[in-house]
Amino acid sequence: MGGSVSLLPREALGEYQELTFLSKQEILLAYKRFSELLPKEERGNACSARVPKSRILTLPELRANPFQHRICHVFSTSDDGDDSMSFEDFLDMLSVFSDSATSDIKSHYAFRIFDFDDDGTLDRKDLEKLVNCLTGQGEESRLSSTEMEQLIQNILEESDIDKDGTINMSEFQHVVSRSPDFASSFKIVL
Numbered sequence: 001m002g003g004s005v006s007l008l009p010r011e012a013l014g015e016y017q018e019l020t021f022l023s024k025q026e027i028l029l030a031y032k033r034f035s036e037l038l039p040k041e042e043r044g045n046a047c048s049a050r051v052p053k054s055r056i057l058t059l060p061e062l063r064a065n066p067f068q069h070r071i072c073h074v075f076s077t078s079d080d081g082d083d084s085m086s087f088e089d090f091l092d093m094l095s096v097f098s099d100s101a102t103s104d105i106k107s108h109y110a111f112r113i114f115d116f117d118d119d120g121t122l123d124r125k126d127l128e129k130l131v132n133c134l135t136g137q138g139e140e141s142r143l144s145s146t147e148m149e150q151l152i153q154n155i156l157e158e159s160d161i162d163k164d165g166t167i168n169m170s171e172f173q174h175v176v177s178r179s180p181d182f183a184s185s186f187k188i189v190l
Contacts, residue, residue: 012047020095021105027091029190033059034090046087053083056090061188066133070113097188106186107176111169121166127152 008016008031016027035046037055053072062068072083075093085093095101096109114122116129128148135141143151159167159175167175176182 008047016091020091021098021100021102022091022095026094026098026190030091030094031087033190034087048086050078050084050086051090053085056083056085061190065188066136067113070116074109074112094188094190097186099184099187099189101183103177103183104173106183107173108169110176110182110186111172114172121168122172123166124152127155127167 008028013024013027016022017024020027022030031046034051035043037051037058038046038049042049053069053076056072057063057068062071065071069083071093072085075089075096076083076085077089078084096105111122112118114126114130116126117123122130131143131148131151135143156165156167159171161171161174162168
């Protein structure tokens with residue numbers, strides 16, 4: 001019966017349901033998908049294995065996402081800085097991107113993903129990288145420096161409440177709270 005994927009221990013399943021926004025079925029599907037990213041000989045102990053970032057990025061749900069590298073970086077707990085993921089990292093990612101996650105949780109992680117230099121604020125460099133990710137890296141889709149500067153200025157005028165030239169977490173969450181489509185568009189469905 002294709003028993004190549006061992007089952008998730010029942011007590012772990014209950015814990016994961018309590019600690020995430022995922023249903024039992026979603027956790028079991030996540031376990032199956034995570035296990036499939038591992039070499040066959042490691043699938044029996046998927047709960048303690050780490051999947052390299054290069055394998056995580058083969059998931060169709062991430063392959064086309066312009067923030068795929070940042071997503072792996074933000075959710076990885078690897079001490080090596082290689083952005084590999086454990087099963088719990090993978091579950092955390094799927095939980096945040098699930099329909100059941102709150103808008104506050106989603107906006108917190110969106111901010112971390114968009115904070116390219118991990119300094120706790122979105123500055124002009126972060127905003128430029130964010131816009132480039134959204135518009136594409138190609139020459140034909142890249143904004144001119146004048147267009148980029150105008151767009152960043154508009155973003156800051158709209159979002160930078162304390163006028164310090166950066167967007168902090170609470171300013172970002174304030175802006176996102178006024179965007180009704182944010183929570184429904186910030187998702188990954190396996």
